[in-house]
Amino acid sequence: MASAETPKLWNFSAGPAILPPVVFERAAEAVRELRADGHAATAPGVGLSILEISHRSKPYEAVTFGAEQLCHDVLGIPETHQVLFLQGGASLQFAMLAMNLREAGKPAAYIDTGVWSQKAIAESQGLGETTVIASSAASNYDRIPAFPPAEAYANASYLHITTNNTIFGTEYAEIPEAAGGVPLVIDFSSHAGSRPMALERAAFGYAGAQKNLGPSGVTLVYIRKDLLNKKPAAHVPVVLRYATHAKEPSLYNTPNTFGVLVLKLVLEWMRDQGGMPAIAAVNERKAGQLYATLDRSQVFRAHAQPGSRSRMNVTWTANGAPEAEREALSSRFLKEAQKAGFDGLKGHRLVGGFRASIYNAFPEAGVAALCEFMAEFERRL
Ligand SMILES: *Cc1c(COP(=O)(O)O)cnc(C)c1O
Numbered sequence: 001m002a003s004a005e006t007p008k009l010w011n012f013s014a015g016p017a018i019l020p021p022v023v024f025e026r027a028a029e030a031v032r033e034l035r036a037d038g039h040a041a042t043a044p045g046v047g048l049s050i051l052e053i054s055h056r057s058k059p060y061e062a063v064t065f066g067a068e069q070l071c072h073d074v075l076g077i078p079e080t081h082q083v084l085f086l087q088g089g090a091s092l093q094f095a096m097l098a099m100n101l102r103e104a105g106k107p108a109a110y111i112d113t114g115v116w117s118q119k120a121i122a123e124s125q126g127l128g129e130t131t132v133i134a135s136s137a138a139s140n141y142d143r144i145p146a147f148p149p150a151e152a153y154a155n156a157s158y159l160h161i162t163t164n165n166t167i168f169g170t171e172y173a174e175i176p177e178a179a180g181g182v183p184l185v186i187d188f189s190s191h192a193g194s195r196p197m198a199l200e201r202a203a204f205g206y207a208g209a210q211k212n213l214g215p216s217g218v219t220l221v222y223i224r225k226d227l228l229n230k231k232p233a234a235h236v237p238v239v240l241r242y243a244t245h246a247k248e249p250s251l252y253n254t255p256n257t258f259g260v261l262v263l264k265l266v267l268e269w270m271r272d273q274g275g276m277p278a279i280a281a282v283n284e285r286k287a288g289q290l291y292a293t294l295d296r297s298q299v300f301r302a303h304a305q306p307g308s309r310s311r312m313n314v315t316w317t318a319n320g321a322p323e324a325e326r327e328a329l330s331s332r333f334l335k336e337a338q339k340a341g342f343d344g345l346k347g348h349r350l351v352g353g354f355r356a357s358i359y360n361a362f363p364e365a366g367v368a369a370l371c372e373f374m375a376e377f378e379r380r381l
Helices: 021-032 058-075 089-101 115-125 225-229 242-247 257-272 275-296 323-339 364-379
Strands: 081-086 108-112 130-135 159-162 184-187 204-208 219-224 313-317 354-357
Touching: 021 257, 058 081, 058 257, 058 275, 081 089, 081 225, 081 242, 081 257, 089 115, 089 184, 089 204, 089 219, 108 115, 115 130, 115 159, 115 184, 219 225, 219 242, 225 242, 257 275, 275 313, 275 364, 323 354, 323 364
Parallel strands: 108 130, 108 159, 159 184, 184 204
Antiparallel strands: 081 219, 204 219, 313 354
């Protein structure tokens, strides 16, 4: 756990990700004894730990329903949509949404912006006709492709997009609007809660909490309520139906009670920071400083193109250096960075180079320290 001031390591991990220090303190307290009113800071203890209390108890109901309400109030999920806390990660949603939202005789449409899109596409392909209507594969996913015209997905059961691409470091500048009433489906795992977003444009959205919202083991799902009554194209097992989990919201079977509590604490922290606008301003400054450093560099090159750059996952290579020197230079940079306390900067093998995940709880001071380190590394070359 990083202390706010001078951590031993700056944690640039893509996920499980850094969380605010106050959340660690409040969660540790709830492990010793949960407080009433959804673990409100001034409420009395209930005599049991969050790890042992029944998910059917009043104190836990206050946790889960409190977290649900905060998803509406802080993240801006509209009241027309049901919020669910599920298990199985965002990866289970690739399959679950394809089972539940596919309508008989209608293909599912996808936009391919990288690894996570492809995994979602693969699950859909196993279940029925799937069309990929746009892709940025040709440029190694360094951008978000232009949003296709309505004809491209006019007859689709739904249109699926990955709004922030954790591995390649690209992000939709805005959530697009799907035409013709086709339900838009978004995987917003790695930038959920990072800025104000038009979440109402999506009929269905999902996010693995461990990127920006909390610990692993909880997936935030939101679904427009009319979709809960839609008849899927084929049989869906009871436990995999959204309608099952919506009936007793997120209490059909034993939920990840601890994970939901931590999610609630993170949402309260976001609210106390000033909510989405205040959080977005900080994220904008952090990403801006890092991209400015990269754009000034003679050695490093940002992977994502301007207009498609993620504010959460910044990817870059040493492609500014002569080709013969890139590999040695990259490993030297990583080694020296690690020694200087910058942890988790190794890029995904598909991009190579480096990735700095700078989620909400990542301090501005850590970004400034990295920028300074990069400039100093370059001066020494
Ligand atoms: C991490 C990630 C996933 C996979 O999440 P799991 O919770 O590990 O299944 C899916 N989509 C995106 C965009 C991700 O960043």
